[in-house]
Amino acid sequence: MRLTGDEQAMLDGAGGPAVQKAMDLLVRYGEALGAERLVDTNNVCATVGATTPFIRDYAAQHPGGMDAVFSEFSLDSAEVVKIPKVKAYSSHLQQGIDPNHAEQQGVSAELVQIYRKGEAFVGALGVQLLNTCTPYQVGNVPVRGEHCAWMESSAVIYCNSVLGGRTNAEGRESAGAAMLTGKIPYWGYHLEQNRLGTHLIELEVEVRDTADWGLLGYYVGEMVQERIPVLSGVSHVPNLARLKHFGAAASSSGGVEMYHVIGVTPEAGSMNEAFGGRKPLATIKYGAAERTLAYERLNSTARERRVDYVMLGCPHYSIEQIWEVCQLLEGQHIHAGTSLWIFTPHSIKQVADRNGYTRIIAEAGGHLMTDTCSAFGRVIPKGAKVAAVDSAKQAHYLPAIMGVQAWFGSTADCVQAAITGRWSGAAK
């Protein structure tokens, strides 16, 4: 890999030991990829905290504290180096707990203390504490062509596809190194020619609400794996929430990091532009049978109709989605044996507080939570065995991670399950 003068100087130690470790990691990573060089980035999104189970034990036991956590888990350095303030504009993604709902989440006071310590450390480095998997919902909105280094598959796919920002799915170590150096390998989705569509998806059924988009994403992800699908035949222009659910699903069943919607997303004004004049490698139909198949796969773990946990907010809910739930929930009471937890970024919760939505949810017996989610933080109501979700991503991961059954359906299906304690959703 060719390094510029400033990159070589960092590798030689001119920026101090942490920057040297960061550049060493980027060189090893770039060579593994087969990248020829690095590119400047000033937009990094990463998880740095120590609230997930293995890392919090490491943080509690290691005498090096948070510097040791960053050295090992964000720079791949067993040697503990002092971490300087970040060089690139950096945002923190989701955390392992919601410190304001520690009791409901079964989180100990000790863990809240670890969380607070970690947050203070990360904040002092100059990392913005957005604490969400959806930085693009709370002010970090890359411009078309902006080189980014983002983690979080659902955010990566949104950044590339909907915003036209350029990022690969970075990991904790590469994003940590990018924070300290402002560099990332120039590979994959940073290059124009790698952003063209590969597979044509022809829609033969209407795709309207977020659940429809989640089903479509789940089917398409499994079909194209890590390639670039191009959707044609979209009858209704989707909004932020729908594309958020589509991307989160496609990057769970597959490894999709970019897609195009003809006439909607910025690099797909026409079929010709989306494919760069090339022919699709394959054309895939999405009709009623395919939609049913995706629905059955997503509901493959569910057996019991009695629902004891309804989880909404994967990816973190927008204020629009909270408003929608409140319209369904206002004046209702959720079932005595069922918990309703809704997850959103903390800055959106402030709006919900002012709008009275937090109160409506609380009066119905639910909780509006921030910072984490059930799959990421491994936090579910005590004893929960059967969950209902409106997110294909969460339906994919939660049974594997927490051993629960999961029903997938529309937001209205889920709110209904919260009120009655029973699943009554069905495939269209």
Add this chain to the structure above:
Amino acid sequence: MKTIMLRGRKVVGGCVEGEALVTRDRISGWGGIDPRTGTIIETRHELRGQSFKGKVLVFPGAKGSSGWSSQFHVARLAGAALAAMLFNEMTTKIALGAVVTHAPAMTDFDQDPLALIATGDWVRVDADQGIVEITKNGA
């Protein structure tokens, strides 16, 4: 004893040998493995319940969450790392995951490792030389 030889590109250097664990399913890191044991946990994965600890893992590539590298990183620290990884599809997830696993890794093969290697075969990986030697199980 008959051995088959593959040539490919080094992703992470080193030389190791071990028993192969082969899958045609792509692997998720976060939410796809239990890093404390190296066990595949994804609900519909063909290797569900099996561990890659100490094995030469042969697979098409990575999918899913960007927590891929972090999970394989934790697997190494937990003593559950694989011995080597051989794969076909290069992505940032798998490249970084291989780097932080600190085990030999290779890709870009002259022949498809998924077609030539079966679970239980004995495999010698010399990533520095770009060579994989396969001794078929029972050969």
